[in-house]
Amino acid sequence: MRSTALLLDPRFRNHHTGPRHPERPERLEVLDLLFAAERYRDLERMTPRLATQEELRRVHEHDHVAAVAASADRPRTHFDADTPASAGSFEAARLAAGGAIELAQAIAAGEVENGFAAVRPPGHHAEASGPMGFCLFNNVAVVARDLLARGSAHRVLIVDWDVHHGNGTQHSFYQDDRVMYASTHQYPFYPGTGAAHEVGKGAGAGFTMNLPMPAGAGDGEYYAAFREVLVPVARRFDPDFVLVSAGFDAHRDDPLASIELSTGAFGHLTAALTDVADECAGGRILLLLEGGYELAALTASVDASVAVLREPHVFDRFEGELTPDGQRAREALNSSWGKI
Ligand code: TFG
Ligand code: ZN
Numbered sequence: 001m002r003s004t005a006l007l008l009d010p011r012f013r014n015h016h017t018g019p020r021h022p023e024r025p026e027r028l029e030v031l032d033l034l035f036a037a038e039r040y041r042d043l044e045r046m047t048p049r050l051a052t053q054e055e056l057r058r059v060h061e062h063d064h065v066a067a068v069a070a071s072a073d074r075p076r077t078h079f080d081a082d083t084p085a086s087a088g089s090f091e092a093a094r095l096a097a098g099g100a101i102e103l104a105q106a107i108a109a110g111e112v113e114n115g116f117a118a119v120r121p122p123g124h125h126a127e128a129s130g131p132m133g134f135c136l137f138n139n140v141a142v143v144a145r146d147l148l149a150r151g152s153a154h155r156v157l158i159v160d161w162d163v164h165h166g167n168g169t170q171h172s173f174y175q176d177d178r179v180m181y182a183s184t185h186q187y188p189f190y191p192g193t194g195a196a197h198e199v200g201k202g203a204g205a206g207f208t209m210n211l212p213m214p215a216g217a218g219d220g221e222y223y224a225a226f227r228e229v230l231v232p233v234a235r236r237f238d239p240d241f242v243l244v245s246a247g248f249d250a251h252r253d254d255p256l257a258s259i260e261l262s263t264g265a266f267g268h269l270t271a272a273l274t275d276v277a278d279e280c281a282g283g284r285i286l287l288l289l290e291g292g293y294e295l296a297a298l299t300a301s302v303d304a305s306v307a308v309l310r311e312p313h314v315f316d317r318f319e320g321e322l323t324p325d326g327q328r329a330r331e332a333l334n335s336s337w338g339k340i
Helices: 010-014 026-035 053-057 062-073 089-108 139-150 167-172 219-237 263-280 295-310 324-337
Strands: 004-007 044-046 077-080 083-085 114-117 156-160 179-186 208-213 241-246 285-289
Touching: 004 089, 004 295, 010 026, 010 089, 026 295, 044 089, 053 062, 053 089, 053 139, 062 077, 062 089, 089 114, 089 139, 089 241, 089 285, 114 295, 139 156, 139 167, 139 241, 139 285, 156 219, 167 179, 179 219, 208 219, 219 263, 241 263, 263 285, 263 295, 285 295
Parallel strands: 004 044, 004 114, 114 285, 156 179, 156 241, 179 208, 241 285
Antiparallel strands: 077 083
16 A cells, blocks of 8 residues: 545635536535545545745746735636636635645655645646636646756656646646646547647647547547557656646536546556556656546546555556457547647
């Protein structure tokens, strides 16, 4: 059993998004119940700290941070049609980013082997210039910048399996060869970015990898994408830290999208990435929650992922033959990748 740390805090629930908004506090209440289970009694728990202005400013412009800070003085702010904030949102967003930094530091220092950050608001759509798509600060980008700034890592792999493309994260590192951004996502879909031809620019050319998936894609397509493309390319990059934008909205029961992953698939995807982390990064891997809106599917999928973090051998390790579904997906993938 590995030592896995969990970041979860009741103050994340003080980010109120309003009635009928899918990104709601109950998402973390169900995870709180999951981690109260007997089998999680010996999981390390971390209490988050606030991210500092300096840490946030490594990713976000001054006016962006100031605008989110100002939202704390009002009951309700709308950064865009989908991105509301309440009086508690600034604190929650700073705890999400700061807590994730702390957890990454604990992993880098060898205090724990890996971790899961059950945070909200999510982060991967937030740009340098402002909040977007339910996201206030880009948690995963802030952590990657922090690891590089402290010299805790020199090459960071960010894998984003949320069903939506992480435009903000991609843009943060588009010209940077120290951070590889690799994303699977439904495409075309919200937010519109993430075409396969978006591969990075300048020094960062080849360090952005988009694996767009058509509506209806499922476990076979994802396994093929990970096994045939993402994992081999990630190994060659040879990261010394692996961060995962772990959204669970590609689950077949999720109401926001049309990807058909099973619950177990999240265990397999986690296992594929713990393999990369074990081989390249001394096992250092941190999962950060992004989306996932069907509460039972979210709970079960997080359970599968954390089970693999703690005991990677509970799932297959991408050995053996692909299923017929997976073989068809591999052929489709090879033909689309042959075109670029
Ligand atoms: C549905 C009802 C009320 C408000 C918004 C809404 C909605 C459904 N699907 C979307 C896609 N929207 C609004 C626009 N949009 C988004 O902003 C996101 S971001 C949906 C899921 C997002 C995410 C994140 F950021 F939360 F992690 O990637 O899962
Ligand atoms: Zn999403």
